[in-house]
Amino acid sequence: MIYKEDQASLQGFLEDTSNLKTGHTPGVFFPETIEELSNLLKGAVAKRHRFTISGNGTGTTGGRIPMGDYVISMQKLDHISELVQIADDRAYITVQAGALLDNVQKKAEQSGWFYPPDPTEKLCFIGSTIANNSSGARTFKYGPTRKHISRILVILPQGELLNLSRGLCMADDNGIFKFTLPIAGDILLQRPQYSMPDTSKHNAGYFSAEKMDLIDLFIGSEGTLGVIAEADLMLIPLPTRIISCLVYFRNIEDLFSFTQKLKDPENRVSPRAIEFFDKNALGFLSTKYPEIPPQSDGAIFMEQETTPESEEADLETLFAMMEFCNAMVDESWMALDRDEQIQMREFRHALPLLVSEWLSKQHESKISTDMAVPEGKIRELFDFYRSSCEQQGFIYIIFGHIGNEHLHLNILPRNHEEFLRGKSLYRTFVSKALALGGTLSAEHGVGKLKAEYLVEMYHQHGIEEMARIKKSLDPFLVLNIGNLVPVEYLENKNH
Ligand SMILES: Cc1cc2nc3c(=O)[nH]c(=O)nc-3n(C[C@H](O)[C@H](O)[C@H](O)COP(=O)(O)OP(=O)(O)OC[C@H]3O[C@@H](n4cnc5c(N)ncnc54)[C@H](O)[C@@H]3O)c2cc1C
Known part of the structure; x- marks a missing residue:
């Protein structure tokens, strides 16, 4: 099995996209077979080795960053069979x-x-x-x-x-x-x-x-x-035809009623994706896409699967809904062929890149939320995000999976004082989302960065339940220690 311990090779394994900078490891193993991987773990207790598993480092919560443990890289186990x-x-x-x-x-x-x-x-x-x-x-x-x-x-x-x-x-x-x-x-x-x-x-x-x-x-x-x-x-x-569109609104109320209509099973539309951009997110994007209407207060990206037979009727329904909800129909972008849909996908993906570029000039990390709330509650959370950030004078964007009542808020600090204020605001956002019956993380997970907030969500008893499961399957605490379950609940005999 390949094993590397030179600093140049290790460096790449000490980061993901979380900006956590305290990772360190004695070395990285690269198992090439399942047997090698299994043997590595079988020898862990005798050798007093702990391991952190590493994927490709795109995680946002520091999950793959080792805190002194060895790393297992999954890189070499990459076979894809025939379907x-x-x-x-x-x-x-x-x-x-x-x-x-x-x-x-x-x-x-x-x-x-x-x-x-x-x-x-x-x-x-x-x-x-x-x-x-x-x-x-x-x-x-x-x-x-x-x-x-x-x-x-x-x-x-x-x-x-x-x-x-x-x-x-x-x-x-x-x-x-x-x-x-x-x-x-x-x-x-x-x-x-x-x-x-x-x-x-x-x-x-x-x-x-x-x-x-x-x-x-x-x-x-x-x-x-x-x-x-x-x-x-x-x-x-594979769906035969897709309708993709980016619909702009002058008024956020209209945007929210359009979203409700898209989700209403009574309507003929059945989207596979309903995504949101607030006006600040559009502001970032307009540096690359000047055609974005400046008077827009927000936009919905929507995608629907269709067939050549029903495409026309689906489009008619969609346009009628856009008109009904006062969308900026003429300025909106409809993509019906694959090339244009790829361009629209690039548009959506440009946002994190533009934000990262901006942040790198401020030398500060963003503060980002990943909370989701039960059906019908996202408007309250959105208003709370917006008014809190406005009161504090922050630069921020709100975007993401509005169809699932799951919006990401990114606070973009201009200096360290703003970063610290943003961090303390984050705590009130967690409390608000939980008070609405929501979750701390809808998709990014807990990793090393959010374990403390997990306690607020599940309370001591819930975390003890997680520690019990973890210790049943990992009694010698070998794998991904420090992720998800707060370490004190694994090591402290009182828990
Ligand atoms: C721009 C951007 C957009 C993103 N958008 C989304 C999104 O829309 N939805 C979403 O869910 N996530 C999103 N993410 C987060 C990220 O892409 C996912 O969490 C992804 O699953 C991480 O994959 P990775 O291979 O990079 O894992 P890593 O970052 O390397 O590891 C992530 C975690 O998985 C563990 N792990 C890795 N491999 C294994 C394994 N084989 N067995 C057990 N544990 C393992 C690691 O220990 C670590 O805890 C986004 C990230 C970025 C940078």
Whole structure:
């Protein structure tokens, strides 16, 4: 197995997109087979090694950054098998964890199939997207990554292999999973005894639901319960036609009523994505796209699957809704062919790049929220974000997954004093989202940066539940320590 310990090789593993700068490690292992990966973990306790798992470093919460532990890079485990069709409308593809999401999606599309999960950043590894239950714009229609995974091969912290197909191991009426491992033998594990928020997206803490599937405990566990080594991803037929549009509004009230109409099942439209840009986000984008109407107070990006037969009728309905909601119809952008849709995708992706460029000149980190709230509550959170930032005189943008009641707020500090004020405001945003019945993280996860806020969400008892699960599967605390479950709950005997 390749092992590197020279500073130049290690440096890249000490960062992700979180700006956490305190990472350090004695060395990085690059397993090339599942057996090597398993043996590495089997030897961990005897050698007193702890490991942090590394994907491709696009995470936003410091999850892959080691704090003195060895790193396991998933880079070399990147095989993508041929896809297997199992019905007219269903296929699957087996991939190793280090395969790039972009490569998997392209391979599926070349054969006329579609893998729906679409975190905006495509240069992430498939294994990480499963470990983080990643989601994106299309989650509005298709749900998060967990909905599209039919099997995972997990290497448990002591090196044992657990091959979990969906439906193979379900919690019984008392919430107990029973399964057998080759070395450890029979295992009884109780699912977490807490309920999750009533949001359409949620990615903070271990999954828990009545009669849940064991596979769902591992999906979204941020590498704390095992290394995802391989998975079967479910595919559906590639949609034949897509309508994409970017609709501008002069008035934010009209924008919110348009969003409600798009979500109303009574209407003929059935979007797969409904995304939002506030006027400040449009301001950033207008440096690259001067055609953005300056009088616009916000915009909705919407995407809908259609067919050649129904495209015209779908467009008519859409235009009627735009007129009804006083959209700036003439200035709005409709993209019906693939090339223009790629341009529209580039438009959306330009925002984080423009913001990063701006921030790099200020030498400060942004403060970004990832909270989602239950259906019907996003307007209150949006107003709270906006009025709080205006009162404090911050530069900020609000954008993201309005269809899922999930908007990102980025505060962009101009100096360190603003950064500190923004950090303390972040705490009030967490409290507000939780008071609305929401979640601390809808998609980015908890990692190392948000563990303290997780306590506010689940309280001591809930965190103790997570620590109990973690210690049942990782009794010697070998894997991804410091991620998700606050360390004091793992090491302190009072918890
Ligand atoms: C511009 C931008 C936009 C983004 N948009 C979205 C979005 O829309 N939706 C979204 O959900 N996320 C988004 N993200 C976050 C990020 O892309 C995802 O969290 C992604 O899953 C991280 O993949 P990675 O390979 O880079 O993982 P890394 O950052 O390397 O690791 C992330 C975490 O996963 C763990 N991990 C990695 N591989 C494994 C494995 N095989 N088994 C177990 N644990 C593992 C790591 O230990 C770490 O805790 C965005 C990021 C950026 C920079």
